[in-house]
Structure formats: structure tokens, C-alpha cells
Amino acid sequence: MLKLQQRVQGVITAIDAHGRGILPYGKERIFVPAALPDEQVEVTIVKMIKEGYIGAITRLTHPSQDRVEPPCPHAHSCGGCQLMHMAPAAQLRWKQQRIIAAAKKEKLSLRIHDVVPSPAAACRNKVIASFGKDRNGMITAGLYEESSHRIVAIDRCLLHPASCDAIIQTIRTLMKELRIEPFDVRKRQGFLRHVQLRWGVRSGEILVTLVASESRFPARKRFVQALLQAHPAIRSIVLNVNRRDTSIVLGSEEHILYGSGWICDELLGRQFHISSSSFYQINHDQCERLYQKAYDLLELKKSDRLLDAYCGIGTIGLCAASQVKEVIGVELNAQAIADARINAKRNKITNARFICEDASRFLLAAANQHQRYDAVLLDPPREGSTPMFLDACARLQPARIAYISCNPLTQLRDLKILAQYGYVCDELFLYDMFPMSTHTESVALLKKGGQRTTKVRRGSVARTQKDRGAHEKRYRHGK
Numbered sequence: 001m002l003k004l005q006q007r008v009q010g011v012i013t014a015i016d017a018h019g020r021g022i023l024p025y026g027k028e029r030i031f032v033p034a035a036l037p038d039e040q041v042e043v044t045i046v047k048m049i050k051e052g053y054i055g056a057i058t059r060l061t062h063p064s065q066d067r068v069e070p071p072c073p074h075a076h077s078c079g080g081c082q083l084m085h086m087a088p089a090a091q092l093r094w095k096q097q098r099i100i101a102a103a104k105k106e107k108l109s110l111r112i113h114d115v116v117p118s119p120a121a122a123c124r125n126k127v128i129a130s131f132g133k134d135r136n137g138m139i140t141a142g143l144y145e146e147s148s149h150r151i152v153a154i155d156r157c158l159l160h161p162a163s164c165d166a167i168i169q170t171i172r173t174l175m176k177e178l179r180i181e182p183f184d185v186r187k188r189q190g191f192l193r194h195v196q197l198r199w200g201v202r203s204g205e206i207l208v209t210l211v212a213s214e215s216r217f218p219a220r221k222r223f224v225q226a227l228l229q230a231h232p233a234i235r236s237i238v239l240n241v242n243r244r245d246t247s248i249v250l251g252s253e254e255h256i257l258y259g260s261g262w263i264c265d266e267l268l269g270r271q272f273h274i275s276s277s278s279f280y281q282i283n284h285d286q287c288e289r290l291y292q293k294a295y296d297l298l299e300l301k302k303s304d305r306l307l308d309a310y311c312g313i314g315t316i317g318l319c320a321a322s323q324v325k326e327v328i329g330v331e332l333n334a335q336a337i338a339d340a341r342i343n344a345k346r347n348k349i350t351n352a353r354f355i356c357e358d359a360s361r362f363l364l365a366a367a368n369q370h371q372r373y374d375a376v377l378l379d380p381p382r383e384g385s386t387p388m389f390l391d392a393c394a395r396l397q398p399a400r401i402a403y404i405s406c407n408p409l410t411q412l413r414d415l416k417i418l419a420q421y422g423y424v425c426d427e428l429f430l431y432d433m434f435p436m437s438t439h440t441e442s443v444a445l446l447k448k449g450g451q452r453t454t455k456v457r458r459g460s461v462a463r464t465q466k467d468r469g470a471h472e473k474r475y476r477h478g479k
């Protein structure tokens with residue numbers, strides 16, 4: 001057993017899912033932030049965790065050829081860019097290798113293509129900053145350190161344009177002038193928890209969402225006036241109230257302080273109306289490439305009825321609407337569905353319908369009613385889809401399914417289930433949507449063609465509400 005402050009030497013063998021180097025020590029494992037495979041290091045044990053230990057590099061005897069000087073001074077403290085010390089080409093190779101290894105583990109025989117690099121490094125169109133106070137009582141703005149409530153003060157983040165940082169710094173100054181207290185998570189006191197900024201890459205419009213612990217905002221008028229004066233590109237300011245004791249950023253109550261409560265942006269030649277709580281892909285230019293790849297794979301036809309499952313504000317379906325007969329979008333977030341309906345009108349698209357419902361329930365009902373879909377495009381959240389969705393999707397028998405994912409590991413799990421229903425997938429295409437982080441976006445095409453590889457009983461999923469809940473829960477926890 002290792003002790004705190006003990007020094008250990010060795011060679012890093014791999015990188016884990018959080019981007020930390022793994023240093024084996026007997027039967028134990030030491031996780032070393034900012035260490036790369038094959039590097040010879042000396043580390044000091046700084047923390048004990050469930051899976052082993054955290055070690056901090058005290059000496060780097062043999063640096064990797066892939067090591068680079070991170071362009072950001074906060075790279076090792078803020079936790080947002082786990083791979084910034086790795087050369088961009090090596091990041092892409094690592095992402096691909098990780099997914100190849102996961103596919104092997106799932107015993108899936110797939111061609112996993114090289115990762116398509118992001119067109120730009122400063123690519124994010126959404127920023128979330130948190131506020132706190134330093135030891136001297138000065139207000140700080142930045143990101144939470146990984147797995148902690150400590151704020152790493154950041155005045156410039158290289159992942160988004162400098163104009164976003166300038167807005168955050170103005171807010172910090174205004175807080176001091178107008179005596180607006182940052183929210184203290186431990187004491188559960190104070191007003192401002194976070195600020196979310198969204199900017200339209202094509203439109204240049206900015207939406208500021210102030211996430212506060214209560215709706216009473218005495219300095220509101222002066223704050224709004226001063227912020228708008230300093231940053232005329234701000235199109236709207238929203239007050240979001242989050243009273244919960246949670247790490248989830250946004251609450252469900254919103255008040256518009258200025259403007260319309262949304263911004264507009266252009267994607268693949270269509271105009272999109274985006275509210276503060278609706279999902280919108282974070283890397284605009286890479287998103288266009290990803291969507292285009294999904295459409296190319298699906299080979300859409302004028303006679304197709306297309307299901308856009310987990311549709312958000314309708315971007316995927318609406319950009320494909322002119323190529324098909326009809327688009328049906330389904331999504332759980334009511335605000336996103338409201339945006340999707342507005343987006344259809346805004347783009348004069350009359351062959352698209354949007355339904356606010358859980359995608360799995362919607363599909364189960366569609367399968368029970370023997371509805372017809374020629375193509376399904378699903379883009380679920382990180383946890384992936386559900387057995388109920390996949391079972392119902394197979395019963396609907398679409399000729400083609402395109403599966404977009406921000407977590408290829410859960411996607412591979414779902415591809416394996418779909419293979420059991422006879423849906424064959426030969427290739428996985430990877431896109432670097434989040435450079436410098438450990439995350440990858442992917443898209444796969446599945447076609448009806450194979451034999452069912454296991455016996456799947458129709459209706460074996462979702463017998464009763466209770467069974468269904470238990471089944472979905474087990475599945476989500478990988479059991």
C-alpha cells in the first residue's frame with residue numbers, strides 16, 4: 001500500500017477515460033494527470049481514490065515524442081482540456097485507438113475510420129463560467145477544478161472567442177460595483193451561480209443566461225444596461241433560476257431580462273432559433289460535416305419518411321427535410337420542441353412535425369401501431385439509447401438507421417443490440433467535435449440485412465411500467 005507524499009518511479013502504460021496516464025505499481029494503479037504513454041516519470045502520491053491513487057509528476061525523465069507545451073496556462077488546473085499536453089495528431093490517434101479497443105471488447109467487427117480533425121481549435125459556441133471568491137474576498141470567474149468546488153480563475157479560454165471572455169470579465173466587474181454576491185455552494189448563500197453564453201457562429205448574436213439562486217434581482221436594471229452598453233452584440237439576456245442543490249447548471253424557471261430570450265444561427269443554410277435551455281451542437285463547422293456525413297450514409301429519397309429521434313431544436317431533420325417526403329422529430333425537452341416548431345416555420349418547411357415525448361415511449365407506440373419509417377436518425381445523449389427504443393426501432397423495420405453519438409462507447413453497446421435484431425453496421429466514422437478533451441463524436445449506418453444473432457422476444461421489453469423502469473435502470477448501469 002502506498003502512502004501520501006510517497007514518491008514512485010515508473011513508466012506510463014496507457015491513458016484512462018479521463019485523460020490521465022496510468023502508472024502500474026504492483027497490483028495498484030496510480031493515475032497521473034498530464035502524463036503520456038511510454039513516459040518515464042517520478043510521481044508523488046497526492047490522493048487516494050477508489051480505483052487506486054492520484055500521482056502528481058515531480059520529475060519527467062523521458063518525455064513522450066507526443067508531448068507539447070500546452071498553449072493555455074490553466075491546462076493542468078481547470079480540468080476542461082484533459083489532453084492539451086498531447087500533440088493534436090496524437091490526440092486523434094488516441095481517440096481512435098480507444099474506440100477500436102472498445103469495439104474489440106464488444107466483439108464488434110467494424111472498420112473504425114481515422115478521426116476527422118476539427119476545422120478550428122477555438123470552436124465552442126457555448127461557454128459556462130462559474131463565480132466565487134478568492135482568499136482575499138475578490139470575485140473570481142472561471143471553471144470548477146475537476147471533481148471539486150474550487151474555481152480556477154480564467155480570464156482567457158482558447159476554446160472560444162475572446163469576446164466571450166470579455167463579457168464574463170464585465171459581469172465580474174459589475175458584480176463588484178453592484179454588490180452582487182457569487183453563490184457559495186458549501187454555504188448555500190449568494191446570488192449568481194453561473195453564466196452561460198451562447199453565440200451564433202454565423203449570426204454573431206450572443207445570448208447571456210445568468211443562472212441565479214433566486215428570482216429577485218434588485219440591481220437588474222443597472223446590470224442589464226451596463227452589460228449591453230459594453231457588449232452591443234448581446235441579443236438577449238435571460239435570468240435562469242436554479243434553487244437546487246445540484247451540479248446541473250440550469251434550473252427550470254426563466255425570466256427574460258432583455259430581448260427575446262433566444263438567438264438565431266445558421267446551419268447548413270437553414271436558420272435556427274436557439275433558446276438557453278435547448279441543446280445545440282457546440283462545434284458549428286464540425287457539426288455541419290457530421291450531419292452531412294449522416295445524410296450521405298442514409299442516401300435519403302424523396303419518398304422517405306424520416307424519424308429524427310432525440311431531435312433537439314430540429315436541426316438534423318429540418319436540414320434534411322427537402323430531401324424526403326416527411327420528417328417526424330421526437331424530443332423530451334419542451335423548450336427544444338417549441339424551438340423546433342418555430343424553426344420549421346422560420347425556414348418555411350411544411351413537411352416536418354415535432355413531438356415532445358420520451359423517444360423510447362414514442363417508438364414503442366409507433367411500433368405497436370405498425371407505423372412506417374423508411375429511415376431513422378438517432379442522436380441520443382451520452383448514456384446512449386435504451387433497450388425499449390432499440391427493440392421498437394427494430395420492430396418498425398426501417399431500411400436504414402443512422403446513429404450519431406457523442407459517446408461511441410454507449411453507441412457500440414447499442415450497435416451490438418441492433419446487430420442482434422439483424423441490423424448490420426460495417427463502419428464507424430469519427431469526428432473531433434471537442435478538441436483537447438477526451439471526447440469524440442461518431443456516426444454509423446445500420447442496414448437491415450443480417451440474421452438475428454440472438455433470439456429476441458417481441459415485447460420482452462416494457463411489459464409493465466415497473467418492469468420497464470427496472471430494466472432501463474439496469475441497462476444504464478451496464479448490468
Ligand SMILES: C[S@@+](CC[C@H](N)C(=O)[O-])C[C@H]1O[C@@H](n2cnc3c(N)ncnc32)[C@H](O)[C@@H]1O
Nearest residue numbers: 279281310311312331332333358359379380381
Ligand atoms: C445529443 S443531443 C442531440 C440533439 C440534436 N439531434 C442535435 O443534433 O442538435 C440529445 C438530445 O436528446 C434529448 N433527450 C434526452 N433524453 C431524451 C429522451 N428520453 N427522449 C427524447 N429526447 C431526449 C436531449 O434533450 C437532447 O436534445
